[in-house]
Amino acid sequence: xxxxxxxxxxxxxxxxxxxxxxxxxxxxxxxxxxxxxxxxxxxxxxxxxxxxxxxxxxxxxxxxxxxxxxxxxxxxxxxxxxxxxxxxxxxxxxxxxxxxxxxxxxxxxxxxxxxxxxxxxxxxxxxxxxxxxxxxxxxxxxxxxxxxxxxxxxxxxxxxxxxxxxxxxxxxxxxxxxxxxxxxxxxxxxxxxxxxxxxxxxxxxxxxxxxxxxxxxxxxxxxxxxxxxxxxxxxxxxxxxxxx
Amino acid sequence: xxxxxxxxxxxxxxxxxxxxxxxxxxxxxxxxxxxxxxxxxxxxxxxxxxxxxxxxxxxxxxxxxxxxxxxxxxxxxxxxxxxxxxxxxxxxxxxxxxxxxxxxxxxxxxxxxxxxxxxxxxxxxxxxxxxxxxxxxxxxxxxxxxxxxxxxxxxxxxxxxxxxxxxxxxxxxxxxxxxxxxxxxxxxxxxxxxxxxxxxxxxxxxxxxxxxxxxxxxxxxxxxxxxxxxxxxxxxxxxxxxxxxxxxxxxxxxxxxxxxxxxxxxxxxxxxxxxxxxxxxxxxxxxxxxxxxxxxxxxxxxxxxxxxxxxxxxxxxxxxxxxxxxxxxxxxx
Numbered sequence: 001x002x003x004x005x006x007x008x009x010x011x012x013x014x015x016x017x018x019x020x021x022x023x024x025x026x027x028x029x030x031x032x033x034x035x036x037x038x039x040x041x042x043x044x045x046x047x048x049x050x051x052x053x054x055x056x057x058x059x060x061x062x063x064x065x066x067x068x069x070x071x072x073x074x075x076x077x078x079x080x081x082x083x084x085x086x087x088x089x090x091x092x093x094x095x096x097x098x099x100x101x102x103x104x105x106x107x108x109x110x111x112x113x114x115x116x117x118x119x120x121x122x123x124x125x126x127x128x129x130x131x132x133x134x135x136x137x138x139x140x141x142x143x144x145x146x147x148x149x150x151x152x153x154x155x156x157x158x159x160x161x162x163x164x165x166x167x168x169x170x171x172x173x174x175x176x177x178x179x180x181x182x183x184x185x186x187x188x189x190x191x192x193x194x195x196x197x198x199x200x201x202x203x204x205x206x207x208x209x210x211x212x213x214x215x216x217x218x219x220x221x222x223x224x225x226x227x228x229x230x231x232x233x234x235x236x237x238x239x240x241x242x243x244x
Numbered sequence: 245x246x247x248x249x250x251x252x253x254x255x256x257x258x259x260x261x262x263x264x265x266x267x268x269x270x271x272x273x274x275x276x277x278x279x280x281x282x283x284x285x286x287x288x289x290x291x292x293x294x295x296x297x298x299x300x301x302x303x304x305x306x307x308x309x310x311x312x313x314x315x316x317x318x319x320x321x322x323x324x325x326x327x328x329x330x331x332x333x334x335x336x337x338x339x340x341x342x343x344x345x346x347x348x349x350x351x352x353x354x355x356x357x358x359x360x361x362x363x364x365x366x367x368x369x370x371x372x373x374x375x376x377x378x379x380x381x382x383x384x385x386x387x388x389x390x391x392x393x394x395x396x397x398x399x400x401x402x403x404x405x406x407x408x409x410x411x412x413x414x415x416x417x418x419x420x421x422x423x424x425x426x427x428x429x430x431x432x433x434x435x436x437x438x439x440x441x442x443x444x445x446x447x448x449x450x451x452x453x454x455x456x457x458x459x460x461x462x463x464x465x466x467x468x469x470x471x472x473x474x475x476x477x478x479x480x481x482x483x484x485x486x487x488x489x490x491x492x493x494x495x496x497x498x499x500x501x502x503x504x505x506x507x508x509x510x511x512x513x514x515x516x517x518x519x520x521x522x523x524x525x526x527x528x529x530x531x532x533x534x535x536x537x538x539x540x541x542x543x544x545x546x547x548x549x550x551x552x553x554x555x556x557x558x559x560x561x562x563x564x565x566x567x568x569x570x571x572x573x574x575x576x577x
Binding site: 138139148152161235237238 | 293296298319320321322323324327329330331332333334335336337338339346347350380381382396397406
């Protein structure tokens with residue numbers, strides 16, 4: 001009960017912060033700027049979505065299978081390697097990753113997608129491995145003992161029961177990616193970072209906020225949408241964790 | 245029938261070899277429950293898990309219903325053997341119906357047949373099929389989960405079942421109830437069952453035979469009565485403990501004792517104090533406890549109709565000396 005109240009309070013506070021942010025943006029004339037440059041804004045938003053969408057999609061496609069692979073008995077010995085790589089990778093600042101990748105690949109859209117992809121891999125990989133390894137071993141034992149093949153155990157037991165963790169990793173990764181993608185402008189990748197950094201160099205809060213505001217709203221929106229999707233995808237028998 | 249012949253399991257690590265199961269030979273007859281008993285680490289679970297090849301055998305052979313298990317495909321073998329474990333191992337992502345129908349599903353049964361089997365099994369377990377069909381394991385109590393675990397193992401009607409301490413995690417009252425239900429079901433289905441337990445009372449209650457292990461070796465295999473009355477060696481005697489005479493009494497019912505009394509010796513009810521009564525089907529361990537709490541050391545025996553058919557006293561128990569359950573006259577079982 002107390003937890004519920006605290007949760008509501010925090011939510012209300014966050015909501016107020018967002019409202020205040022909007023008010024601030026209005027006061028500095030960010031809305032006016034956005035309306036005046038609607039075409040530019042939509043173009044940059046589209047670029048931003050493409051950066052996030054492509055890099056996140058590629059990250060899911062790569063990280064989930066790698067996570068599954070290193071939890072197979074045959075590749076178990078590479079488990080530590082993947083987990084450590086993921087942990088170390090996560091501690092490197094996102095800006096540093098962009099810089100590092102730029103050194104080798106030059107500037108441009110491809111470089112930006114590659115860097116974002118690299119940075120998105122890690123939360124997904126880590127959650128996939130943790131999700132599969134945290135499954136109660138008695139469930140797997142029962143599956144084996146009843147004559148399930150290894151692939152049936154993977155598809156019918158391991159993936160459904162680890163789905164909560166895997167999807168949480170994907171959600172975290174995408175939300176972080178929306179923010180990180182704003183840095184893509186620095187290496188010629190485009191996106192809403194264009195407005196933010198232009199605003200900063202011109203010392204014009206209005207222009208800066210006309211980039212920052214859409215990025216913030218996009219991150220919040222994606223978080224909510226992905227949260228709803230989790231409820232929809234995760235098997236009902238495991239959802240008691242979500243309801244509370 | 246399950247036949248173990250010189251079954252050995254050796255674990256080798258860098259600097260030592262451990263014989264988890266050492267040269268075990270015995271057999272379990274069809275339709276019987278054999279309880280694997282022993283302290284933890286005695287190899288009982290290892291031996292059990294070798295039967296469905298979850299653990300590979302080092303040497304020796306295991307035959308299940310005449311077929312050497314290594315001549316069979318391990319997946320097909322496991323599907324033909326029921327498997328129940330302590331933490332139930334129910335799949336949290338599946339409904340109760342899906343859980344019970346796992347093996348039928350793997351075997352490719354059609355929907356109608358699976359649904360029918362589910363209803364059948366739930367009724368056998370004393371649970372309402374429709375009430376639980378769409379529910380999930382976490383919504384059930386421990387006892388209900390364990391019933392579903394047993395039902396799931398019975399689903400494809402396998403002739404053989406392996407049960408690894410299935411009732412170990414339940415509280416004593418629920419455990420006793422489930423044990424009774426399990427015996428009632430076994431009377432109908434007559435499976436050949438290997439049942440791992442570390443609880444002597446459970447072994448005496450459920451086992452047609454008990455196999456007692458210590459550090460990978462079979463100490464004794466025999467009926468509960470044999471284990472209790474003729475322990476083969478010191479370990480067995482110590483394991484069954486100084487209470488063995490008392491535990492043995494739970495193998496008999498009042499009916500066995502009454503039928504042993506000479507008609508001449510039978511005391512009539514007369515004008516005795518008969519506040520203490522025992523039913524004909526009460527086991528003698530419980531009956532003794534009633535007698536001990538009776539101030540006169542006597543209790544009236546009551547039959548199914550509630551009629552008093554005689555009076556017993558503690559002294560009558562000596563009639564049982566040298567008698568084994570196999571020789572008893574009444575066939576309550």
